[in-house]
Structure formats: C-alpha cells, structure tokens
Amino acid sequence: xxxxxxxxxxxxxxxxxxxxxxxxxxxxxxxxxxxxxxxxxxxxxxxxxxxxxxxxxxxxxxxxxxxxxxxxxxxxxxxxxxxxxxxxxxxxxxxxxxxxxxxxxxxxxxxxxxxxxxxxxxxxxxxxxxxxxxxxxxxxxxxxxxxxxxxxxxxxxxxxxxxxxxxxxxxxxxxxxxxxxxxxxxxxxxxxxxxxxxxxxxxxxxxxxxxxxxxxxxxxxxxxxxxxxxxxxxxxxxxxxxxxxxxxxxxxxxxxxxxxxxxxxxxxxxxxxxxxxxxxxxxxxxxxxxxxxxxxxxxxxxxxxxxxxxxxxxxxxxxxxxxxxxxxxxxxxxxxxxxxxxxxxxxxxxxxxxxxxxxxxxxxxxxxxxxxxxxxxxxxxxxxxxxxxxxxxxxxxxxxxxxxxxxxxxxxxxxxxxxxxxxxxxxxxxxxxxxxxxxxxxxxxxxxxxxxxxxxxxxxxxxxxxxxxxxxxxxxxx
Ligand SMILES: NC(=O)C1=CN([C@@H]2O[C@H](COP(=O)(O)OP(=O)(O)OC[C@H]3O[C@@H](n4cnc5c(N)ncnc54)[C@H](OP(=O)(O)O)[C@@H]3O)[C@@H](O)[C@H]2O)[C@@H](O)CC1
Ligand SMILES: [K+]
Numbered sequence: 001x002x003x004x005x006x007x008x009x010x011x012x013x014x015x016x017x018x019x020x021x022x023x024x025x026x027x028x029x030x031x032x033x034x035x036x037x038x039x040x041x042x043x044x045x046x047x048x049x050x051x052x053x054x055x056x057x058x059x060x061x062x063x064x065x066x067x068x069x070x071x072x073x074x075x076x077x078x079x080x081x082x083x084x085x086x087x088x089x090x091x092x093x094x095x096x097x098x099x100x101x102x103x104x105x106x107x108x109x110x111x112x113x114x115x116x117x118x119x120x121x122x123x124x125x126x127x128x129x130x131x132x133x134x135x136x137x138x139x140x141x142x143x144x145x146x147x148x149x150x151x152x153x154x155x156x157x158x159x160x161x162x163x164x165x166x167x168x169x170x171x172x173x174x175x176x177x178x179x180x181x182x183x184x185x186x187x188x189x190x191x192x193x194x195x196x197x198x199x200x201x202x203x204x205x206x207x208x209x210x211x212x213x214x215x216x217x218x219x220x221x222x223x224x225x226x227x228x229x230x231x232x233x234x235x236x237x238x239x240x241x242x243x244x245x246x247x248x249x250x251x252x253x254x255x256x257x258x259x260x261x262x263x264x265x266x267x268x269x270x271x272x273x274x275x276x277x278x279x280x281x282x283x284x285x286x287x288x289x290x291x292x293x294x295x296x297x298x299x300x301x302x303x304x305x306x307x308x309x310x311x312x313x314x315x316x317x318x319x320x321x322x323x324x325x326x327x328x329x330x331x332x333x334x335x336x337x338x339x340x341x342x343x344x345x346x347x348x349x350x351x352x353x354x355x356x357x358x359x360x361x362x363x364x365x366x367x368x369x370x371x372x373x374x375x376x377x378x379x380x381x382x383x384x385x386x387x388x389x390x391x392x393x394x395x396x397x398x399x400x401x402x403x404x405x406x407x408x409x410x411x412x413x414x415x416x417x418x419x420x421x422x423x424x425x426x427x428x429x430x431x432x433x434x435x436x437x438x439x440x441x442x443x444x445x446x447x448x449x450x451x452x453x454x455x456x457x458x459x460x461x462x463x464x465x466x467x468x469x470x471x472x473x474x475x476x477x478x
Contacts, residue, residue, distance in 0.1 A: 001220050002406070003211035004182035006162040007126035013180070013205040024090065026203050027058065030179045031065030033201030034120075034153060037177045038070060041149050042118055046074035051109065051116040051148070052095075053139050054079050055123040055157070056086035062153050062179075063122025064091025071098035078102070080109035082123060082136055106135035113139070116148040121171045123157035126183065131168015132158040140171045152176040155183055156194040162212070163371045164191030164391075172196075180205040184213040187404045188371050189391045213371070215406045221444050221475050226264040226431035234266030238430030241298035242423060243313050243330075244305040245274035252306025252328070254281050255419035256426075258465035260302065261285075262472070263427020263442070271295045272307070292316055299323070302426030304330020305419040318342060323429040323438075325349060327422035331358060339381045345397075345435040346383035349422055355387055374402060384435030386425070388418060392443045396436040403440040407447025411454035416461030421446045424468065445471045 005013075018026060042048045052067045054060035064079060064087070071077040077100040081087045084104045092102065103109045113119065121143070123136045132140055136157065143150055150173045155161050158170025164185040176195040178186060180203045185191035216224075228237055240260045245253025253274035260268045261282060268285050270278045275287040288295045293316060303317040304327040311333035317324055318338045325347040326334045331354050339346050350358060352366040355373055359366070359380070366373045370393055377385035378395035387393045392405040425442030433441060446464070448471035453459035459467075 002182060002187070002215040002217060003207070004184045004187050004213040005207055006184065006212045009208065009212070010126060010180060010183070010205065013207050016206065017204060027061055027065060029203040030062045030201060031069065033179070034062055034066040034177045035069035037175070037199055037201075038066060038118060038120065038151055039073070041151060041175065042075070045070055048075045048117045049112070049115055050075045050077045050118045050120065051112050051143075052077065052079040052120045053105075053123050053143065054081050054087050055136070056083040057124065057127045058088065059125030059127065059153055059157075060122040061088030061091040062125070063120045064088055064095045066120065066153075067100055068094040068098040071095065071100040078109065078112040080105040080112070080139060082106060082139070106138055109139070110142060113142045113148070114146050116146055118151060119143040119146065119148045120151050120153055121157050121173060122153040123171065125154035126161045128155070128157055128161070131166070132170060137169040140169065144172060150174045152195060154178050155185060156191070159185045159191040159194050161185045163369065164188030165369055166190045166194065170194050175199065177201055179203050181207055184371060187213055187215055187391065188393065189389065190368070192391055211401050213404055214401045215404050216440055216444055217406075218475055221441055222477065224433060224437050224441050225472070225475065226428070226433065232266070235297065235299070237264065237266030238299040238427070238432060239267045239269060239297060240265040240423070240427045240430035241269040241271060241292060241295055241301045242426070243271050243292055243301065243303040243317060244307060244419065245272050245277070246306055246308045246310070247273050248308065249306035250274035250277035251416060252419045253278050255416045255461050255465060256302060256305045256423035257282055257285055258462065259420035259423025259468070260427040261423075262465060262468035263424045263431065265299070265427040265430040268427070269295050269298055292320070298430065300325070300426050300430035302327065302422050304328045305422055318346075323347070323435065325422055325426040325429060328354070328418060334381075336381050339383050345429065346381070347386060347425060347429065347435045347439050348377065348381060348383050349386040349388065349418070349425065349439070350377070351388040351418065371402060384439055386439040386443065392447075394436060394439045394443065403436065405440065405443040405447055407444050407451065409447060409450045409454060411459055412447065412450035412464065414459070414461055417446075417450065417464050420461055420465045445475065448474060
C-alpha cells in the first residue's frame with residue numbers, strides 16, 4: 001500500500017524524530033536523497049548547469065544543501081533567492097563553501113535559468129499556502145520556458161500538500177523528490193499532474209497507522225481478489241443482479257453485464273428491457289422481465305447505467321437488503337435519505353458532473369477539490385463514494401483513508417467504460433468484498449484493462465471489458 005499523510009502529521013513525526021537526533025540530520029538525509037535523484041536526472045553532474053529556486057523556508061534549505069552536494073561534484077550551481085534575508089543560513093553557507101553562486105531574485109537569475117540543465121524548485125514545500133505569489137510564479141514560468149529538467153523539492157510549489165488542490169499558479173515538475181512519506185497532493189489531481197514522476201526518500205519518520213490517502217499496489221489487489229475454492233457453487237461465488245439499459249440504450253446493459261461477468265461472481269442476472277441484446281452477446285446471463293424483486297436470489301445489485309427515467313427501479317433496489325452499486329442515470333434517482341437508511345453497503349460511482357449534481361455544486365468545483373468532494377459525498381449519503389476521473393478516488397462511509405487509484409489512463413475516458421466498471425465493482429460486491437474494497441479493486445482492474453486494451457491506440461469500452469481477464473491474470477502474477 002502506498003500511503004500519504006497530511007502536513008500536520010508529517011510535522012508531528014518530524015518533531016518527535018528531531019528530538020532524538022543531532023540537529024540537521026533530517027535535512028541532511030533529505031538533501032542527500034535529493035542530490036542523488038538530481039544526479040540521476042542529469043546523468044553527468046560535472047559541468048552541468050543547475051539553478052536552485054530558493055524560498056524562505058526549509059524547503060529552500062533542502063535545495064541549498066542538495067545544491068552544495070552537486071557543486072562539490074563539479075556542477076555549476078546558482079541559487080536564486082526569493083527572500084535573501086530569510087534564506088536558510090546553514091544551506092547558504094554550505095552552498096557558498098562548495099563554490100556555488102548566489103543571486104538575489106526574483107529580478108536576478110534570469111540568464112542562469114534560461115541556460116540551466118536542471119532547475120530545483122525549493123520555493124515552498126509543506127509550508128506553502130495558496131498559489132504562488134507573483135515573484136515566485138514568475139520564476140516558475142521562466143523555469144518552464146527554459147527547457148531544463150524541472151525537479152520539485154518535496155512537493156511542487158503552489159500545490160496544496162493535503163488536498164492536491166492548485167488554487168493559483170504552481171510549479172509544473174518533470175519529477176518530484178518527496179521526503180518521509182507521500183503527501184496526498186502528490187497522488188490526487190490536479191496536484192498529481194504537477195508532480196511528474198514521484199520518488200520517495202526515506203528519512204526515518206514514524207507515522208501513524210491510518211494515512212489520509214492510500215493507493216493500492218499489485219500485492220494489495222492480489223490479496224483482495226476473490227478466488228474460487230473447490231466447493232464453490234455459483235451462490236458461494238456470488239450472484240450479481242444488473243438493472244441497466246433501456247429500449248433506447250441497450251448497449252449500457254451489455255457493457256454492465258460484460259463488466260459483471262469479469263468480476264468474480266458465479267452468475268449474472270439481468271433485469272430490464274435489453275434482455276435480447278444481452279443474451280445475444282452473453283448467453284450465460286440469467287435474464288428476467290419482471291420487477292427486480294422477482295428476479296431470484298442475488299448477493300448484490302448494480303443499478304443505473306442507461307436506465308433513463310426509471311426511478312422506480314432505483315427505489316426498489318435500494319430497498320433490497322444486499323449490497324447495491326448505483327451508477328449513471330441511477331444516481332439522479334437515489335435519494336440521500338433512502339441510501340442512508342440502508343443497512344447493507346451502498347456504493348455510488350459518479351463522474352465529476354454527476355457528483356456536482358449530487359452535492360448541489362458545479363462540475364468545476366468538484367474537479368478542483370476532488371478529495372473534499374468525494375469525502376463530502378460519502379458523508380452525505382452514508383455510503384462508499386467512487387469519484388471517477390484521471391485519479392479516481394474512493395471514500396468509505398465511516399471516514400478513514402481515501403483510496404486513490406494508481407492505474408488510471410486517459411484512454412478510459414470513452415463512452416461506456418463507466419458501465420463496465422459498474423458491473424465489475426458490483427460483481428466484486430457479490431463476491432463478498434466490502435464497499436471500499438470492491439470499488440477500489442474494481443477501479444484498479446478497470447484501469448489496468450484500459451491500459452491493456454489501449455496499448456497506445458484508442459480502445460472502446462467493450463475492449464476494456466474483454467481486457468479484464470488479462471488484468472486479473474496480471475495482478476495474480478500468472
Ligand atoms: N517535515 C519534515 O519532516 C522535513 C521537512 N523538510 C523540508 O521542510 C519543508 C517545510 O519547511 P517549512 O515549514 O519551513 O515551510 P516551506 O514549505 O519551506 O514554506 C514556508 C515558506 O514559504 C513561504 N510561502 C508560503 N506560501 C507561499 C506562496 N504561496 N508563495 C511563495 N512563498 C510562500 C512562506 O513565507 P511567509 O509566508 O513566511 O512570507 C514561508 O517562509 C518541507 O516541505 C521539506 O522540504 C526536510 O528538510 C526534512 C524533514
Ligand atoms: K517545492
């Protein structure tokens with residue numbers, strides 16, 4: 001599991017550790033890791049032109065000490081100081097002793113930045129507040145225009161460490177070296193896309209059990225995947241019921257069933273007006289025409305994709321005492337009170353627009369505050385909320401760490417791909433995973449399948465469903 005902690009937690013762990021170590025040890029560890037990463041990016045350190053953008057806090061101190069290390073290895077290092085009187089004194093002395101140059105920014109340093117091979121962003125780290133101030137923003141722009149490799153120290157300046165929000169201008173890095181732990185802002189968009197490739201440098205922090213944000217890794221997903229045993233029958237593996245599609249949109253039903261068939265349940269029941277289209281593609285589906293309550297036994301329901309105005313079906317499904325996943329059209333008909341009243345798990349899977357409607361806000365507000373939005377949804381509905389997007393987020397009903405999906409790909413932004421995810425995650429619910437696990441494992445497999453299906457070229461939703469088998473095998477290491 002990859003874990004990310006908020007700035008306050010990091011500071012508390014830092015205080016605790018610093019009390020036991022000689023002064024400067026932590027910054028020394030940070031700077032050593034940073035310099036090593038910088039050297040790798042440069043390939044040849046001797047003779048390389050390195051510029052440090054140095055703010056007034058310890059983030060600038062890290063940059064200065066790392067710059068000193070690079071200068072000792074023969075790099076030409078120039079520090080541009082945003083607040084010359086407040087720049088880290090120890091770091092400045094170290095850099096000067098190593099032969100580095102210091103210029104007063106933000107006016108100075110333009111020529112050095114333009115000719116740089118590598119720029120280190122030490123403007124702000126976890127102490128930054130709001131977007132970059134105008135002087136700092138000017139330097140960040142100059143760095144971007146220079147064509148140098150851009151390396152952020154701890155966090156791209158201007159990105160909110162705790163949320164990934166980017167309230168104004170921010171540094172856009174090719175890579176980020178972060179210290180002690182990941183920060184939520186490095187994993188959640190729009191912060192994540194400012195960070196580039198992230199490398200973690202351990203500095204020995206002792207962190208609490210529950211992080212703010214976590215990302216499943218292969219081994220976590222492998223451990224969570226349902227595996228049939230010798231005595232499994234279809235009910236033990238789980239039966240998932242799918243209420244999707246309409247005369248107008250039969251395709252949504254086919255895609256949701258395709259996802260469900262790949263989710264590990266023992267059987268899929270389909271209820272709705274698209275039975276013919278579903279059977280034509282998947283003869284193994286158990287179809288019925290009556291109301292969901294008479295469809296036979298299921299261990300979970302998926303309701304919503306392509307159902308249009310069928311609010312009745314949603315109300316009926318929400319009244320069932322099995323896990324329920326509500327997606328797409330179904331979300332418009334899901335009353336918060338009805339969802340809250342349920343005792344079995346509920347999973348809601350909106351994209352940003354649908355989440356905005358559920359929260360009574362705008363799409364842009366959801367996109368710019370994804371972490372807060374997914375938490376608010378889970379809280380308001382007392383349910384697991386999965387917010388789709390470039391970094392899909394999953395929040396559980398009881399608070400706790402939010403899961404961010406690491407396998408997403410822009411290729412997944414294609415019509416019908418969400419229908420596949422709803423069937424898949426619903427099937428994982430039927431197989432016995434709880435809401436948070438079903439949604440986050442579903443998102444993980446779905447992202448992998450999207451990558452496999454696309455493989456560098458556009459893929460459509462049905463291909464994503466078909467690639468789910470390969471995603472399972474990949475995760476299981478087969
Ligand atoms: N914790 C740890 O374990 C370790 C932490 N370490 C390092 O320390 C870093 C945290 O250092 P920190 O606390 O000194 O804060 P930091 O991020 O440098 O920024 C504060 C300064 O920025 C300024 N400023 C604020 N907003 C701004 C804006 N929008 N635009 C422009 N400027 C802005 C603000 O100025 P002021 O508001 O005071 O005028 C203030 O002076 C951490 O990220 C890591 O790199 C490592 O060395 C090892 C272990
Ligand atoms: K930074």
